[in-house]
Amino acid sequence: MTAALDESLSGDLATMAKAGTLKTFRHITGPMDTEVTMAEKSGPVLVLSSNNYLGLADHPDVIEAGRKALKDYGAGTASVRFICGTFSIHEDIETSLARLSHTEAALTYVSCWTANTGLIPAITNESDALVSDELNHASLIDGCRAAKAKRHVYKHADMADLDAKLDAVKGARRIFIVTDGVFSMEGDIAPLPDIIALAKKHGASIILDDSHGTGVMGTHGRGTAEHFGVEGQIDIITGTLGKALGGAAGGYVAGSKTVIDYLMQVSRPQLFSNALPATIAASAGKAIDILNNEPQRVARLHEITRNLRAGLKARGFKPLEGESAIVPIIVGDTAFAIKMSQALLAEGIFITGFGYPVVPEGAARLRIQACATLTDAQIDFALKTFEKVGKQLGVI
């Protein structure tokens, strides 16, 4: 039985290998930072594809907060929240997350994936409708698929199509518009003011996953809603603690007290899966404190992103336009993107190529992500190396 399964799966793996689309894991031997050490390579490597937007993953205060929580609370709750699994540090971080999100309340999950898939099926049934952007993150897609509601997908950021799809679900008990704040593969942002207007017109609520927006967008890094000046106008915001907010893991749903009270009763991961580990509740809580106290980190992140984008354009690259900290360069097919990322690694830059099925075939890309703690010298080195490799491979 097992031999037959292995043989069948090996065939699939061989097909991927032949197409040049196999992903390889690199083994990092120290903390995530702008430079890391790698088991496969001698000397430091510059990281340009991490979600560590604010450089907090190995910030001394973030590490210390995690260490202290481990000492004070041990490894974890050994329980789900409602049985005997809520520590006071869970309440602390949920208060901080609600304040950051401009909502009444928040609830943590072990990941944003779990938050999305624990949220959407919990608040919908057959009488409801979900209208979702076609480029939404896989966890929103899976959350919608797991729901019993009618599902409609609108063309990416296309407000006329969203309007039409909302028209088509008229009469549903609850209607939700579901969207990423910052789209992870394109680096563009959802047109929130227009989405809010359509939500009002059709009596819909908005679910916004701001995993790539929190800590990044807006002057204070409060997210895509702050960027547009529409804080307090989004019904439900979900996000991750695994990107700008410390980079460990963990996610949350932020919304009205009623939404959160309801999720505490019925969201399945809340009822059947362990609470966020104490170390992460504390280290991510500290990361939020740093974000609140040091808006200059966000300003520097914005400056670095502008410089990277301008520098790439000056060297003949055509990065996708956008205002987030994600700067994608489309290079063609999957195998070529992987080849270019290998060539960059040989020169000391760690940036993963993305191809099918993460993005459509033919639109494979290198996704550069800025980090607030990159130095000007590191940015210079990155741009020079991109130019060298881009010329070698005929991209520019």
Ligand SMILES: *Cc1c(COP(=O)(O)O)cnc(C)c1O
């Ligand atoms: C990264 C990401 C997630 C997943 O976050 P985890 O906490 O790692 O599960 C969910 N949604 C979006 C939009 C993301 O970018």
